[in-house]
Amino acid sequence: MPRAAGTKDDRLQVRLDAASKSVLQRAASYRHKTVSQFVLATAMEEAEKVIRESEVVTLSSPDWTLFYEALTNPPAPNTALRKAFATYQKTNG
Structure with a gap:
């Protein structure tokens, strides 16, 4: 059966200490997102910024x-x- 467009099948695992996890959970709650949603959105914003800085003159x-x-x-x-x-x-x- 074909996968629907936008299906999330890939995973990214990150090891972190309890204090870092707590900070991410707290920040995610302020944005009304899950930790995964918060981390992905924040990482994507930063990734796009890095790409722009590297590829745009x-x-x-x-x-x-x-x-x-x-x-x-x-x-x-x-x-x-x-x-x-x-x-x-x-x-x-």
Whole structure:
């Protein structure tokens, strides 16, 4: 029988001391969630934050202007770039 979309079949086990568990239970109760719901929601928020910080580049207005200018009006290839491209073509083309 096929599983329904969104079915939760994977588990993640965490070992923790009694004091940590008590803090998580207390925090979860303030959010009206189970400890599992609280830990998953909090971990997902932090995971998404870490991913954004690692994968998204944010530029200031002056930096964006420089970046855009380099993309729209790139400088002519110099000798080193032409040589590197020739080497690339020999090995890959």
